[in-house]
Amino acid sequence: xxxxxxxxxxxxxxxxxxxxxxxxxxxxxxxxxxxxxxxxxxxxxxxxxxxxxxxxxxxxxxxxxxxxxxxxxxxxxxxxxxxxxxxxxxxxxxxxxxxxxxxxxxxxxxxxxxxxxxxxxxxxxxxxxxxxxxxxxxxxxxxxxxxxxxxxxxxxxxxxxxxxxxxxxxxxxxxxxxxxxxxxxxxxxxxxxxxxxxxxxxxxxxxxxxxxxxxxxxxxxxxxxxxxxxxxxxxxxxxxxxxxxxxxxxxxxxxxxxxxxxxxxxxxxxxxxxxxxxxxxxxxxxxxxxxxxxxxxxxxxxxxxxxxxxxxxxxxxxxxxxxxxxxxxxxxxxxxxxxxxxxxxxxxxxxxxxxxxxxxxxxxxxxxxxxxxxxxxxxxx
Numbered sequence: 384x385x386x387x388x389x390x391x392x393x394x395x396x397x398x399x400x401x402x403x404x405x406x407x408x409x410x411x412x413x414x415x416x417x418x419x420x421x422x423x424x425x426x427x428x429x430x431x432x433x434x435x436x437x438x439x440x441x442x443x444x445x446x447x448x449x450x451x452x453x454x455x456x457x458x459x460x461x462x463x464x465x466x467x468x469x470x471x472x473x474x475x476x477x478x479x480x481x482x483x484x485x486x487x488x489x490x491x492x493x494x495x496x497x498x499x500x501x502x503x504x505x506x507x508x509x510x511x512x513x514x515x516x517x518x519x520x521x522x523x524x525x526x527x528x529x530x531x532x533x534x535x536x537x538x539x540x541x542x543x544x545x546x547x548x549x550x551x552x553x554x555x556x557x558x559x560x561x562x563x564x565x566x567x568x569x570x571x572x573x574x575x576x577x578x579x580x581x582x583x584x585x586x587x588x589x590x591x592x593x594x595x596x597x598x599x600x601x602x603x604x605x606x607x608x609x610x611x612x613x614x615x616x617x618x619x620x621x622x623x624x625x626x627x628x629x630x631x632x633x634x635x636x637x638x639x640x641x642x643x644x645x646x647x648x649x650x651x652x653x654x655x656x657x658x659x660x661x662x663x664x665x666x667x668x669x670x671x672x673x674x675x676x677x678x679x680x681x682x683x684x685x686x687x688x689x690x691x692x693x694x695x696x697x698x699x700x701x702x703x704x705x706x707x708x709x710x711x712x713x714x715x716x717x718x719x720x721x722x723x724x725x726x727x728x729x730x731x732x733x734x735x736x737x738x739x740x741x742x743x744x745x746x747x748x749x750x751x752x753x754x755x756x757x758x759x760x761x762x763x764x
Contacts, residue, residue: 392522404469405448407537408476411544413440418554419480426538426622445480447472448642457624458505466532470501473536480545484623490543514646515601526644548572557626567591578605580613581624587664597663598695606649608761611668615645635661636736648674655745657685657746670697673757675705679714697736700725700753728754735760 412420413436420443421434454467474494481490523546545551552572559568568589581605590600607613616628618641632638635652636659639645646668653665662685664707669678678701682688686698694702699721706712707725728749742759749755 392525394528396522396525399447399526400466400533401451403530404451404533404537405444407540408447408472409440409444409541411476412443415439415541416480416544418551418558419483421558421625422483422554424477425625430622438738443476450475450688466529466536467501467504469533469536470497473540474498476540477543481543482534483545483547483550485547486545486552493543500697521543529553548575548577549582552577553579553582553585554625556589557624560585560592560626560630562588569593576605578607580607580609581616581620583607583613584616584631585624585626587667589632589635591634591660591663597660597667598697601667602679602697602753602756604757606671610672611646611649612644613671614668615639615648617641635659635664637661653685666698666722670701670753670756675701675757679705679712683714688714690717692716697753701757704754704757724752725754728752732740 395444413503417434417436417440420439421436424432424434424439451468451472454471458468474497478491478494480486481494482603492677549572552575555571556568559565559571565588569586572578586604587597588599590597616624616626616631617639618628620628629638635649636656637648637652639648649661649665649668652659652661655661666681666685668676669675669681678698680697680700686692688694688702694716699716699718702714702716702724703718703721706716728745731748732741735744745755745759
C-alpha cells in the first residue's frame, strides 16, 4: 500500500517537473531563439519557407517533451536517475542553433561528449533498477530532489544555446525589414556597442526606408572596421540573413558585381540616380573611408552648399572638419553652432594626454559625432 502511494506521488512529481521542463523549452524557443530558429529553417529550406515563432516553439516543445517521455519509458530509469531522460532533449535543443555563423565550435563537441557520458549512465541505471525499491519520502522532498536535478539541465540549455548578441541583432533587424517595419529594425541592438558589417548595412537600409538621410543618423550607431564596405549587402549573404540583399540593389537601382568593391558601386549608383538614396550611400561611403577631400569634392554635386543651406548633420560636421584641417578648402560654408561644437570637441580632448583616456572620454560626450569617428573610430582598409 505504501509503495503504491509512493509510486503515485513519484509519478505526479515527475509529471510536474516535465511540465516545468516543457514551459522552459517553450519560452526558450519562443523568446530567446525565435530569430536563430528562423534562420535555421531559412537555410534548410533555401529560403522557400518562413518560420512562425508561435507554431515553431510549440511544435519543438511537443517533440522534445515527447522524446523525454519515450526515453524514460524505454530505458526505465531508476526513480532517482529519471532526470537522465531529459538529457537527449536538452542536447537537441542546444544543437538546433549550434551550427549557425558565429556559433562556437565547442558547443557541438561538448554535446557529443555529454552524450557519450550519458550512454553508460543509462546502462548503469537500467541494471540497477530491477528490484530496486521505489523509496519513500514526502512529496516536498521528492519535488525538491527533482528540481535540484533539473536545474543543471535548464542551466546547460540557457548557457550552451546560441547567445551570439550580434547574430541575434542582425536577425531581428532582418526580420523586421522583411516585414516592412524599418523603424522596428533600427531598435535591434540599439543600446549595445556590439556591431558588425552586416548589422550596419541593415541599419543603413532601414534608415533609407524611413525617409531619414544617412547623413543625419548613420554615425549615431557603433561602426565596425571596413569603411565603405560595411554599407553593402552582398548577394552571397542570401542564406546568412533573413532579408534579401537584392533589396539594396532595388533601392539604389543598380545591382552590384559579385565581388566588386563597394565604393565604385555606390559612386556609379549615385551618378545614375543623383536624387535617390544612392547619393547618401555614396557620400557616407566617402566619410566611412575618412576621405574628407573626396567628400568635399563630391558634396556640391548632390547638395547646394551655401551658408543658408541646412546640410545633414554629419555632412555639416565633416565639412567643418575639412575646413579646419585644410589651409585652402574648396568649400566655404559656415555654421556657427557646428563650429562651436567642434571647438568644444577639441578643447575637451586637450584635457587628456593619454590617447586611450582621451578617446574614451570623448566617446562618452562625442561618440555620436563624425569627429570622433574620424580621429578615434575604426581604421579603414
